[in-house]
Amino acid sequence: MGKGGRRKGAGRPPHKLKAENTSVLDVGYLSRHGHLDEGNWKRLYWQQNDEVRLEALVKAFDDHITVDIGMSSHWIGLTQTTCHFGGVRRWFICTRCGKRMGMLYFRKSYFACRHCQKIAYQSQSGDSEDRLIWQYHSFLHKIANKKLLPPRSRTRIDNNFLEIACHYDAMLDQAFRKIAMADSGYTFKNSTRL
Numbered sequence: 441m442g443k444g445g446r447r448k449g450a451g452r453p454p455h456k457l458k459a460e461n462t463s464v465l466d467v468g469y470l471s472r473h474g475h476l477d478e479g480n481w482k483r484l485y486w487q488q489n490d491e492v493r494l495e496a497l498v499k500a501f502d503d504h505i506t507v508d509i510g511m512s513s514h515w516i517g518l519t520q521t522t523c524h525f526g527g528v529r530r531w532f533i534c535t536r537c538g539k540r541m542g543m544l545y546f547r548k549s550y551f552a553c554r555h556c557q558k559i560a561y562q563s564q565s566g567d568s569e570d571r572l573i574w575q576y577h578s579f580l581h582k583i584a585n586k587k588l589l590p591p592r593s594r595t596r597i598d599n600n601f602l603e604i605a606c607h608y609d610a611m612l613d614q615a616f617r618k619i620a621m622a623d624s625g626y627t628f629k630n631s632t633r634l
């Protein structure tokens with residue numbers, strides 16, 4: 441028989457920090473609730489075990505947001521892509537690697553993507569996340585291999601792969617978020633409007 445079902449853990453990067461110990465900023469959540477619309481302000485809380493772990497004030501500008509935590513203000517760039525099914529999808533620009541990301545994690549006094557922050561996910565959380573991560577890394581390898589093709593024949597194929605990779609990236613973020621919520625009673629809570 442094939443070995444398709446024996447890839448558990450394959451390609452998983454050596455991350456250290458578990459997802460449930462982080463505070464995550466979700467661009468989808470902020471976008472859906474209008475908190476990315478220029479001029480809007482929103483106070484957010486991150487909770488764990490019914491205690492507020494972190495509090496932030498999000499201010500939306502034209503092409504970025506600022507997230508004020510304590511005395512420090514964090515600048516996070518915004519960008520958007522057009523969806524296949526119409527409309528646009530908003531993204532954060534990771535403050536470290538510059539890639540577009542659906543979620544940024546607060547750690548060591550800055551926001552960055554899970555790659556830059558070395559965020560782990562719980563391996564015991566289920567095979568579906570394992571599969572997702574393996575597929576994601578598999579796509580990244582395929583994208584890397586496409587660079588060997590001459591530029592003329594590569595563009596459209598690369599774009600398709602990148603789109604799929606972005607899709608996986610978004611799904612993976614959702615998986616991380618579910619894990620964080622399930623494992624620690626983590627909640628991403630609204631506050632009253634300012």
Ligand SMILES: [Zn+2]
Pocket residue numbers: 534535536537538539552553554555556557
């Ligand atoms: Zn990054």
